Amino acid sequence: MNDALCDESRLIKGPRSLPPVNAVLDAVRAALAEARAALLEGRGAATDPDALARRALVLIDRRESDPGRLRPVLNATGIVLHTGLGRAPWAEEAVERASAVARGFCNLEFELEEGERGRRTSGVVPLIRELTGAEAATVVNNNAAATVLALRALAAGREVVVSRGELIEIGGGFRLPEVFEVSGARLREVGTTNKTRLDDYRRALGPNTAALLRVHPSNYRIVGFTEQAPLPDLARLAHDHGLWMIDDIGSGTLAPGLPSGVDGEPTAAEGIAAGADVVLFSGDKLLGGPQCGVLAGAAPAIRRIEADPMMRALRVDKTTLAALEATLQLVRDGRGPDRLPVWRMIAAPLEELAARAEGLARAFRDLGLNASVVAAESQIGGGSAPVRPIPTRAVRVDPPFPPPHETERAWARALRLGGPPVVARIQAGAVLFDPRTLAVTDEPPLIEAVRIIGKID
Numbered sequence: 001m002n003d004a005l006c007d008e009s010r011l012i013k014g015p016r017s018l019p020p021v022n023a024v025l026d027a028v029r030a031a032l033a034e035a036r037a038a039l040l041e042g043r044g045a046a047t048d049p050d051a052l053a054r055r056a057l058v059l060i061d062r063r064e065s066d067p068g069r070l071r072p073v074l075n076a077t078g079i080v081l082h083t084g085l086g087r088a089p090w091a092e093e094a095v096e097r098a099s100a101v102a103r104g105f106c107n108l109e110f111e112l113e114e115g116e117r118g119r120r121t122s123g124v125v126p127l128i129r130e131l132t133g134a135e136a137a138t139v140v141n142n143n144a145a146a147t148v149l150a151l152r153a154l155a156a157g158r159e160v161v162v163s164r165g166e167l168i169e170i171g172g173g174f175r176l177p178e179v180f181e182v183s184g185a186r187l188r189e190v191g192t193t194n195k196t197r198l199d200d201y202r203r204a205l206g207p208n209t210a211a212l213l214r215v216h217p218s219n220y221r222i223v224g225f226t227e228q229a230p231l232p233d234l235a236r237l238a239h240d241h242g243l244w245m246i247d248d249i250g251s252g253t254l255a256p257g258l259p260s261g262v263d264g265e266p267t268a269a270e271g272i273a274a275g276a277d278v279v280l281f282s283g284d285k286l287l288g289g290p291q292c293g294v295l296a297g298a299a300p301a302i303r304r305i306e307a308d309p310m311m312r313a314l315r316v317d318k319t320t321l322a323a324l325e326a327t328l329q330l331v332r333d334g335r336g337p338d339r340l341p342v343w344r345m346i347a348a349p350l351e352e353l354a355a356r357a358e359g360l361a362r363a364f365r366d367l368g369l370n371a372s373v374v375a376a377e378s379q380i381g382g383g384s385a386p387v388r389p390i391p392t393r394a395v396r397v398d399p400p401f402p403p404p405h406e407t408e409r410a411w412a413r414a415l416r417l418g419g420p421p422v423v424a425r426i427q428a429g430a431v432l433f434d435p436r437t438l439a440v441t442d443e444p445p446l447i448e449a450v451r452i453i454g455k456i457d
């Protein structure tokens with residue numbers, strides 16, 4: 001091995017300071033690739049073994065700051081439920097409860113009264129029941145898992161009737177029909193994109209039908225000449241024929257109290273009241289909790305779902321359950337609007353956002369940047385609510401070094417790679433910072449990150 005790599009101070013300190021062989025190999029290959037690329041581009045490169053080895057050591061040290069590592073980022077995009085940025089930030093109460101159970105043992109599947117094996121969901125189920133009116137409930141890894149599990153447990157090998165207008169694609173290229181097919185149930189599409197009547201469902205029923213499925217078209221809305229059979233009618237039709245009624249509401253509005261703009265989102269309680277046997281929703285969309293999928297409904301349906309072997313593969317861990325329990329408790333106690341970051345961000349008053357944007361613009365101007373407050377639009381995001389964008393006030397900042405030295409894209413990239421990473425919106429020659437998705441406590445680190453990047457040329 002090369003001298004620099006075998007340098008005593010690095011390698012003879014004992015096994016603890018020895019970088020793993022893979023890391024050394026990766027770094028050496030990267031150093032060689034850099035030198036090769038530099039030579040090919042006609043730039044000079046130090047190719048003597050010592051120089052390459054020194055470069056490899058620098059790259060080994062840099063592993064710790066690899067941008068691929070999971071770390072907190074500042075979300076200045078104005079997209080509240082940004083799937084790429086981890087969707088819902090948790091309430092402080094959820095963070096505390098999750099970290100308390102993460103640190104040590106907990107009664108995850110242990111009944112403290114009798115000292116016997118207990119049920120994993122015994123903490124959250126009473127809260128879900130209380131909030132939705134459902135008889136029973138269970139929790140899995142996300143809502144996609146909830147749909148697959150419900151269809152598998154209630155309809156595998158049989159037909160599920162669903163409206164053509166509801167076979168949607170959710171974010172990241174996930175098409176619901178493809179997710180559904182994994183369950184082993186066969187989709188029987190009825191109606192047309194804009195109109196599906198009760199009769200369309202009725203005509204599709206046959207000896208092999210197991211369920212009717214309604215999917216809330218979360219991220220788009222069909223407007224104009226439209227018709228969709230109401231859920232109570234669908235549920236009645238299902239029950240008259242001994243079929244299950246499955247209702248995938250997606251976003252997870254549990255209770256009223258969400259700000260206007262989200263009005264009109266179906267709630268789980270409405271689904272249960274309308275006669276659905278199972279209502280499905282995400283934990284990390286409008287509910288504002290951890291990533292999970294909740295199945296709430298009639299006891300016989302939930303029993304079958306929990307008895308499915310796939311349940312074991314999709315179950316959630318103790319931290320998710322602790323965070324979900326805390327989140328549900330806040331909603332139940334009417335404290336969602338105060339304590340859930342997602343709810344607070346969606347409801348933030350325009351005057352408050354304008355004042356915060358002014359403050360940030362002033363701080364950026366003090367750093368010598370050209371910054372102003374502009375009218376812009378925030379999004380709820382997360383494939384959660386097909387609602388109108390929410391008006392906001394954002395800070396528009398020109399890159400510190402005008403083209404050709406720097407473009408808005410280059411500056412936005414530098415912000416993403418800064419400390420802490422800042423993800424902002426790029427718009428027509430400038431970078432936009434929307435205070436809606438920034439906590440007030442994010443502002444000083446944001447200003448500091450911008451200050452440091454401004455100094456690099």
Ligand SMILES: *Cc1c(COP(=O)(O)O)cnc(C)c1O
Nearest residue numbers: 142143144216218249250251282
């Ligand atoms: C978002 C969504 C899903 C998927 O939920 P995840 O929690 O992201 O897995 C399924 N169905 C609908 C209607 C949705 O909106």
